[in-house]
Amino acid sequence: MKATAKAHTNIALIKYWGKRDESLILPMNNSLSLTLDGFYTETTVEFDDDLTEDVFYLNDEAVSGGEYNRVVSFLDRIRKQADKRRLHAEIRSVNHVPTAAGFASSASGFAALAAAGAKALGLQYSSQELSALTRQGSGSACRSVYGGFVEWEKGTKADGSDSYAVQVTAPGHWDIRVAAAVLSPDAKKVLSREGMKRTVNTSLFYTRWVESIPADLAAIKDGIMRKDFEKVGSIAEANCLRMHATTLAADPPFMYWQSTTLLIMEAVRAMRADGVPAYFTIDAGPNVKVLYLPEDEEAVQQRLRSVPGVQDVIVSKPGQGVTCM
Template sequence: MRATAEANPNIALIKYWGKADVELNLPVTGSLSLTLDAAPTRTTVALDAGLDADEVVLGGAVLSGRPAQRVERFLDLVRAASGRTEHARVDSVNLIPTGAGLASSASGFAALAAAAAAAYGLDLDGRALSRLARRGSGSASRSIFGGIVRWHPGDDAASFAEPVDAPGLDLAMVVAIIAAGPKSISSTEAMNRTTATSPFYAGWAESTPRQLDEMLEAIAHADFTAVGELTESNSLRMHATMAAAWPPVRYPTAASVALLDATRDLRADGIEAYATMDAGPNVKVLCRPADAARVEARLAEVDPTADFLSARAGEGVRLIDEPAA
C-alpha cells in the first residue's frame, strides 16, 4: 500500500508555546492560526514488507539520527492503531525552508499523518487525523484544516484542531524569509527552556487564553484591525517571555527588527499591516489582500536580501492519490 498527501504550512496568530504533556504534545494553552495557500509539503508513504526498518527521505536526502527517529516513532503510532507491522519508505519534499521557523514541521507532519493513515488503512475523520498529526508536531494538528483554525488544549481526546468560520474576513500574509537555514535553537529546546526558566511564562499562560477569546470575537465580527493588533501583541509577548529565559532565547536579529519597524511605519502611512514571528528570525506580516503587493514592496526596500512569499488562506490536507496495492 502507498499513499501521497499534501499539506500547507500554517502561521499562528495566537501562539502555541509550552507543553502540558511532552509525550502527547498537549499544549498549555489553545492557539489559532491561518493555513496558507503556498509552499506545501508533499509526502508519500509506501509500505514494504521486505524492509527491516523505516526509510525516510526529505528533499532527496536520507534522514538519520533524531529527525529520522521522530518519523519512525510517529509511524509506530500509526502501526499500533492499524494493527499492521510493515515498515515504510517515506519520501517528503518541503517547499518551505525546513527548520527555519516557517512551519515546515506543521505541514510536514500533517502530510505524513494523512499519507500514513491512508497507506496503513486507517479511516480517520478530520478530528482524529488532527489528533494523530499533533503527536508528530503540535502545530501540525492545525494544518489538517484550511483557513483559520483553532487548536484546543486538554487531554489526549480533547486536544484537536478545528476550522473557525470567518465570514467577511479576508486575510493575506507576506512572509519575509531572512534566514532559510535551520535556526540555532530548536523549537523544542527553546520551548522547554522558556517554560522552565522564564519568570514571565506564568503571565503568558494566563493571558493567552484571554487573547484567544478576544481573537475569536474579532473574527466573528470580521474586525481586521482587532485581528491584526492581537496577532502582533501575542507574538511580542511570546518573544518577551523567551528573552527572559536563561540562557535567553533570542530569535529576532537586526534584520528582523528592521522589518518589524517597517511594519509599524506602514501603519503610520495608512496601510494596515501587523507583524508576527515564530521560533526563528523570519517575519510574517498580516494584511489585507489588496495591500499585499505594497507591503511586500516596502519590506523589500528595507531588506533587499530577503526572499518573500505572499499568501492567502489555503486548504487543508488532501490525498493526492488513492492507496493502491
C-alpha cells in the same frame, strides 16, 4: 497500501508556547493559526511486505539520523493502530517550504505523513482523530489538518485524547495575506524547543502568558467573525510580542530576535503610520511574517524588500486543510 497527501503549513496568530507534556506534545495553552496556501509538503507512504525497514526520502534524498527516527516513531503509532506493527514503508516527502523563510516544515510534514500513512493502512479517521494523531508528531502540525483559521484546543486529559485542532467558524472565505520575509543566511539559528522549555521552567512571566490567552482567543475569534482585519492583526501582533517577552524573563534570559527582525518590525509600524494596515508575527526564531490585505500586496512586498537583510519576500493566501490524492 499506498497513499499520497498534501498538507500546508500554518502561521500561529495566537502562539503555541509551552508544553505541559513533552512526550505526548500537550500544550499549556490553546493556540490559533491560519493555514497558508503557499507553503506545503507532499508525502507518499507506501507500505511493502518486502521491506525490512522504513526508508525515508526528503526532496529525493535519503534521510537518516534523528529526523529519520522521528518519522519512524510516528509511523509506529499508525502501525500500532492498524495492528500492522511489522510492516515497513517507503516514505517520499517533497517540501515546498523554504527554510530561510522560517516556517517549520514539520507542521506540513507531519500532517501530510499522518494523512498518507493512515490512508495507506486503510484507517478511517475523523479530522479530530487525525489532528490528535498528527499532534504527536509535531505540536503545531495538528492545526494543518484544517484550512483557514484553526484553533488547537489544549485539552485537559493526561492521555492527550482531547488535545486536537478544530476549525474556527468564519462567515465565508476571507482573503487575508501573509508575507514571509526571507532573511540573509547569516541569520543564526536559535534553539526553539529548548527555548520553549527554558521559558516554561524559568520565566517569571510565563504564568501570566498562559493566563492571557483566553482573552486573546475570544477577541481574535470575534475579529475573525466580523472580518475586522485591524482587530485580528493587532491581537496577533500583541500576542507575539507577549510571547517573546517571556523569553526575556527566563533564567538565563534569551531572545530570538536579530537586528533584521527589528528592522522589519519597524517597517511594518511605518506602513501602518502610512495608512497601510499591516501587522507582524514572529515565531521562535528571527523571521517575521506580515499580515496584510490583498489590495496592499504590492506596497507590502515593496516595503519589505527594501529592508536591509531581507533577501526575498514570499506571499501566501489562506490555504486548505490536508488532502489525500
